[in-house]
Structures are given as C-alpha cells and as structure tokens.
Amino acid sequence: EVVMTQSPATLSVSPGERATLSCRASQSVDKTLAWYQHKPGQAPRLLIYGASTRATGVPARFSGSGSGTEFTLTISSLQSEDFAIYYCQKYNNWPWGTFGQGTKLVIK
Amino acid sequence: QVQLVESGGGVVQPGMSLTLSCAASGFTFSNYVMHWVRLAPGKGLERVAVIWYDGSSKYYEDSVKGRFTISRDNSKNTLFLQMNSLRAEDTAVYYCARDTAMIDGYFAYWGQGTLVTVSS
Numbered sequence: 001e002v003v004m005t006q007s008p009a010t011l012s013v014s015p016g017e018r019a020t021l022s023c024r025a026s027q028s029v030d031k032t033l034a035w036y037q038h039k040p041g042q043a044p045r046l047l048i049y050g051a052s053t054r055a056t057g058v059p060a061r062f063s064g065s066g067s068g069t070e071f072t073l074t075i076s077s078l079q080s081e082d083f084a085i086y087y088c089q090k091y092n093n094w095p096w097g098t099f100g101q102g103t104k105l106v107i108k
Numbered sequence: 109q110v111q112l113v114e115s116g117g118g119v120v121q122p123g124m125s126l127t128l129s130c131a132a133s134g135f136t137f138s139n140y141v142m143h144w145v146r147l148a149p150g151k152g153l154e155r156v157a158v159i160w161y162d163g164s165s166k167y168y169e170d171s172v173k174g175r176f177t178i179s180r181d182n183s184k185n186t187l188f189l190q191m192n193s194l195r196a197e198d199t200a201v202y203y204c205a206r207d208t209a210m211i212d213g214y215f216a217y218w219g220q221g222t223l224v225t226v227s228s
Contacts, residue, residue, distance in 0.1 A: 096213030
C-alpha cells in the first residue's frame with residue numbers, strides 16, 4: 001500500500017510570499033498525483049492533476065511539479081484566499097483515492 | 109453545471125445506522141464512477157468507498173469494510189452510503205465526489221458534505 005506523506009503539517013507564510021508544500025509517496029506513483037485545496041465548510045477543490053496540470057479555473061500562481069515519489073505544490077504569491085488546508089492524492093492504480101494527511105497553510 | 113448534493117447526516121448513537129444520499133445533476137450520472145470521502149475532526153481526507161458507474165464493482169477502505177455499503181440508483185441519479193454499526197470514529201463530514209470521464213481516479217467535483225456525528 002502506497003503511503004502519502006505531506007510536509008510540513010503547518011506552514012506559516014506572509015501574504016505576497018511564496019509557499020512550497022511537499023508530498024512524498026512511499027513508492028513511485030509516476031505522475032498520477034493530484035492536489036486539492038480545502039477550506040472549512042466548503043467542498044474540496046481540485047487544483048492540480050497529473051502532478052503539474054492546473055484544473056479549470058485555477059489561477060496561474062498555483063503550480064505543481066515532481067514525479068515518482070517527490071512532489072511539490074508552489075503558490076507563487078499568496079493571496080488571502082489561499083490560506084487553507086492542502087491535500088495531495090495519488091491515483092496510479094485501483095482503487096486510487098489515497099490522500100496525504102494535509103498541510104495547513106496559515107497567515108504569518 | 110455539475111451539482112452534487114449530500115443529505116442524510118445527523119446525530120446517531122454508537123451501533124446505530126444511517127443512510128446518506130447524494131443527488132447528482134448536470135451530467136450523465138450513469139457514466140461516472142462515484143466516491144464517498146470523509147473528513148473526520150482533526151484528521152485528513154479519507155476515501156471510504158467507490159462504486160463503478162454501473163454498480164458492478166465496489167471497494168471499501170478497511171476502516172468501513174463490512175459495515176458500510178455503497179450503492180447507486182442510476183434511474184434517480186442518486187448515490188447512497190448505508191452505514192451500519194456506527195462508531196465514534198465514523199464522526200466526520202461525508203462528501204460524495206465524481207471521478208473523471210476517463211476514470212482517472214481524481215475528483216474534480218465534490219458535494220458540500222453532510223455531517224455525521226456518532227455520540228451517546
């Protein structure tokens with residue numbers, strides 16, 4: 001079973017600065033990696049799939065990179081609405097669906 | 109537009125049962141694999157069950173296997189999650205989520221969630 005590990009658990013960043021979130025898989029998942037943003041009381045939002053492809057409507061300040069076991073979500077210039085919890089998810093083989101434990105992005 | 113609306117959550121005692129529903133609209137429901145994902149207090153997202161587009165295949169995470177049953181009624185565009193023998197650790201917001209058209213395994217569409225609280 002592939003385990004997804006996100007770091008750090010909490011990231012404190014000032015608005016306008018860059019945020020870098022990491023996700024590591026216990027074994028290779030190629031590029032079958034998605035990132036989601038989740039705010040309290042809302043539905044999770046797909047940001048990135050295929051490790052680096054932005055979903056429809058996602059601002060260009062969000063970018064994903066990596067393959068195999070190491071992945072990164074970068075938010076280039078944090079806006080107030082970006083402070084949320086971010087999850088990675090691998091989906092390389094049935095039954096898919098394994099999420100990391102999340103990184104909480106908070107205002108510094 | 110795609111809409112997923114969950115219902116059926118509430119407060120139940122340990123050992124009791126509850127059935128969640130997810131009403132889908134804005135797409136051809138019968139063409140999509142569907143998932144239930146939960147978010148427990150202080151924890152991360154956990155996909156608990158998935159059902160093939162025609163109901164022919166289902167999968168459950170170990171944490172709910174033998175207690176939860178996922179099903180769907182394609183004639184009514186509705187997804188269900190029957191939850192039996194509920195435990196305190198099943199307390200969570202439960203989301204239904206739609207897979208992609210190519211059954212890639214990630215979720216572009218989610219409902220707003222329904223809260224299940226298991227407490228005596």
